[in-house]
Amino acid sequence: MSNKAKVFLIVIAGLILVAVGVFASILLVQRYQAAQTPVNAEEETVKTTVVVLTRDLSLGDRIENGDVELASVPVEIAPRDVLSTLDAAVARWSKPI
Numbered sequence: 001m002s003n004k005a006k007v008f009l010i011v012i013a014g015l016i017l018v019a020v021g022v023f024a025s026i027l028l029v030q031r032y033q034a035a036q037t038p039v040n041a042e043e044e045t046v047k048t049t050v051v052v053l054t055r056d057l058s059l060g061d062r063i064e065n066g067d068v069e070l071a072s073v074p075v076e077i078a079p080r081d082v083l084s085t086l087d088a089a090v091a092r093w094s095k096p097i
Contacts, residue, residue, distance in 0.1 A: 047072045051083040057094040065090055 052071045057063070068089045083089045 046075045048075050048078050048082070049084050050078055051086060051089045059094060061094045063089055063092050063094060 049070050050073055051068050053063075054067055054069050057067065065086070068086055070086065
């Protein structure tokens with residue numbers, strides 16, 4: 001076999017290997033995307049009502065009506081000793097956590 005024929009066969013073999021690699025990569029990406037399960041929008045997150053500040057307060061500031069509002073947050077992230085009514089928060093003094 002001549003040198004030109006050997007070079008030609010090596011180039012063809014290289015192109016075939018590249019094509020197989022691209023095909024395998026595409027298959028792997030498709031399998032990975034199919035394995036990803038989308039978040040089910042039908043599942044409802046259990047939420048609770050909490051009191052949150054509407055502005056920054058300094059230590060020792062008195063909490064007034066305009067300083068707080070109610071917000072709905074997932075139960076998993078709500079603190080254990082959360083205030084759930086505005087009346088429970090108003091007229092209290094801010095303190096460190």
